[in-house]
Amino acid sequence: MKISLKTFLANTLSKEELVSVYKSYDIIGDIAIIRVPESLQRRSQAIAEAVMKTHRYVKAVWCQTGPVSGSFRLRTLNWVAGERRTETIHKEYGCIFKVDLADCYFSPRLSYERIRIARQVQADEIIVNMFAGVGCFSIVIARHSKAERIFSIDINPKAIEYMHENIRLNKVEGKVIPVQGDSKQIIQERLQNVSEHVLMPLPELAYEYLDYATIALKPNRGWIHYYDFTHADKEESPTEKIEAKVSDKLRSLDVNFEMPFSRIVRTTGPNWYQIVVDILVKK
Numbered sequence: 650m651k652i653s654l655k656t657f658l659a660n661t662l663s664k665e666e667l668v669s670v671y672k673s674y675d676i677i678g679d680i681a682i683i684r685v686p687e688s689l690q691r692r693s694q695a696i697a698e699a700v701m702k703t704h705r706y707v708k709a710v711w712c713q714t715g716p717v718s719g720s721f722r723l724r725t726l727n728w729v730a731g732e733r734r735t736e737t738i739h740k741e742y743g744c745i746f747k748v749d750l751a752d753c754y755f756s757p758r759l760s761y762e763r764i765r766i767a768r769q770v771q772a773d774e775i776i777v778n779m780f781a782g783v784g785c786f787s788i789v790i791a792r793h794s795k796a797e798r799i800f801s802i803d804i805n806p807k808a809i810e811y812m813h814e815n816i817r818l819n820k821v822e823g824k825v826i827p828v829q830g831d832s833k834q835i836i837q838e839r840l841q842n843v844s845e846h847v848l849m850p851l852p853e854l855a856y857e858y859l860d861y862a863t864i865a866l867k868p869n870r871g872w873i874h875y876y877d878f879t880h881a882d883k884e885e886s887p888t889e890k891i892e893a894k895v896s897d898k899l900r901s902l903d904v905n906f907e908m909p910f911s912r913i914v915r916t917t918g919p920n921w922y923q924i925v926v927d928i929l930v931k932k
Contacts, residue, residue, distance in 0.1 A: 759786075776799040784825060788819050
C-alpha cells in the first residue's frame with residue numbers, strides 16, 4: 650500500500666505544518682508538479698523529496714507558483730528537486746505523449762475524459778478539436794475509435810511541434826491532422842459543416858467560442874463536448890449552473906439542442922468545479 654504524502658512527512662513537519670500540505674499534485678510522466686502554500690515555502694524541498702520517495706519513478710519535482718495563464722495556458726514553474734528538466738513522456742490508455750511542461754499545457758486529470766469521448770466516436774466520423782494542445786484528446790480518439798479524421802487545432806506553435814511528434818510516436822499519421830492557429834478563424838475558413846463531434850477542452854475560452862463550435866458541425870446533427878469552470882455553493886448544482894449558462898447562449902443562436910449528459914470533472918478549489926456537458930445539436 651502506498652504511503653500518503655502527509656504520513657511520509659509526519660516525522661519532518663510539525664502537526665501545524667502538516668495541516669497546510671496539499672494532498673493532491675500532478676504526476677506527468679516522470680515529473681511531479683506540486684503546489685506549496687506561502688506558509689510552507691521553506692519546506693518545499695522536504696515536500697518534493699517526499700514525493701520522490703513515495704513515487705520512485707519521479708525524477709524531477711517542480712512547484713507551480715501561480716494559476717495557469719496566458720493565451721497558451723502555461724504554468725509558472727520553479728524547480729525544487731531532482732533533474733532540472735521540464736520535458737517528459739506521459740503514457741495513458743496505450744498512448745504516448747511527449748510534452749515540455751514549460752512550453753505546453755498538459756493535465757493528467759483529464760485522462761478519463763479523453764477515453765470517455767473516444768468511446769462515443771463512431772466509425773468514419775470526423776472530429777474537430779478546437780483546443781488540441783499536444784494532441785492528447787485527438788490521439789486517444791484516433792487509437793481507440795475508427796474515426797476518419799481528427800482536425801486538431803492549437804494556437805501555440807510549441808504545442809503543434811509536440812503534436813507532430815506525438816502523432817508519429819502513436820502511428821496515427823493521416824488520421825490526426827495538426828492545424829496551427831485560432832480555432833474560430835480556422836473553422837470559419839476551412840472547417841464549416843464538417844464534423845460529427847467538436848471538442849472544447851479549454852474552459853477559459855469555451856463559452857466565447859461556442860458559436861464557432863456549432864458551425865463546425867454537419868448540418869443534420871452532431872455533438873459538442875463543452876468544458877467550463879463554475880462556482881457553486883452547497884445548495885447549488887454546478888452542472889445545472891453550466892447547463893443553464895450554455896442553454897441561454899445556444900437559444901440566442903437559434904440552435905436546436907439537448908443536453909443528455911453532464912458531470913463534474915474535478916474540483917479546482919473551494920466550491921469551484923470543472924464541468925463537462927455533452928450537447929447534442931440538431932440543426
